[in-house]
Amino acid sequence: MAFEATKREWGELYAFFRLLADGYVYGGTPDVKKDEALRFPVAMVRREEHDGTRQYILEKESIHLKGENIDKRIPREDFATVAELIYAAIRQSREDDVTSPDGVEEFLDEVAIFDLEARTDDRTDFSVAFYSVDAPLTGFCVRSRLGLMIPLLDGGRTANFKFEQTGVKFATPTINKINAEGEEDDVVSRMLMIERLGGVLKYSDVADKIFRSNLSMIDLHMGRLLAEMTRLMWLDGITKVSDLTEELQKLNPLKIKDELITKHRFYEYKVKELLLALAMGMRPAKLYNGTDSAIAGFLFVTGDGEVLCYQRAFRQTFADFLYQNSRLEKGSTEKDKYGYLERENGVYYFKLNLKIGLLKR
DSSP states (O other): OOOEEEHHHHHHHHHHHHHHHHSEEEEEOTTSOEEEEEEEEEEEEEEEETTEEEEEEEOSSEEEEEETTEEEEEEHHHHHHHHHHHHHHHHHOSSSEEEOOTTHHHHHHHTTOOOSSOOOSSSOSEEEEESSTTSOEEEEEEEETTSOOOOSEEOGGGGEEEEEEESSOOOHHHHHHHHTSSSTTOHHHHHHHHHHTTOEEEEEEESSHHHHHHHHHHOTTHHHHHHHHHHHHHHHOOOBHHHHHHHHHHHOTTOOOHHHHHTSOHHHHHHHHHHHHHHTTOOTTSOOOSOOOSEEEEEEEOTTSOEEEEEGGGHHHHHHHHHHTEEEOOOOHHHHTOSSEEEETTEEEEEEEOEEEEOOO
8 A cells, every 4th residue: 555755754765775776875075976986885774663773784686684583685676676666756746745656665564664764863864884794883864855855953943043123222113013014934024124213133142052052162153153144144135055154254243364264264164163063963952062973974865866975084075065055044933933023131132043954956
């Protein structure tokens, strides 16, 4: 019987099957191309299910599947066939929910997969041993352009920045009028109205104290830097992180020396450090101390079905990839509680929300 799953869920499964079918994965370049010089042989993939751990060991013609009460071999060409069926179904569907192609459900039963998204506590999707079954495992998250991607940072209201409203003191009716301006998500109109009426939005702080501390681990002024990027995104319509960073270099909100900006590329470096931390598991509401998590890289599925490998071991390439392929996104104002003038201890603040995702193309 057919069932439905999201393109993201199918994308994770597609990447998994592609690794087992091909027996290798290429490293990716910063511009999402295959690096012919970096070809990593896959020896084994470990995946978690609700009823225990599965090991998928690559042999010449078959995959040796081992788990609790499971020990069998499945032809590798079967994984290639099913991967192609999944890819075709994703590409053909106009909806986010995709019906399983004929034969896929039976194959999933055969290879003991019951959860399309792996059950892990460490936020990895599965782990890979390269070169040898005995090699250390590398934990990966799958990100796929075939469907909706999980954001690098989607912290909800914990990822808000506070801007103090200064310049003039607005009467309560004026505050109400500003907050009623435009549609619910029309943050720009409210920001421009404040400016038009003589108000100034001055950066104050990171709204959540844990997120503030996490950002301080990268730089004590990281909150101000990101708040300015977020403001630029709303007012100037620039979304790509690399473009926003270039604007920061011109505006220099931290008032640092030109030499630091031009020679050391201070702003670019700090933004890349943040992106790497997010990719490796930093979250706004969970204390971050710089310790590496189980996530050691991304398996990135391109629009044409290529699976590329980005990992901590090739740090600069991973950082450059994230920098060139991430953007700021607009979260829901109602859900994330931002975009309005709100009173706090007698002072009015306007909050903006930080959400960072990967480019779809």
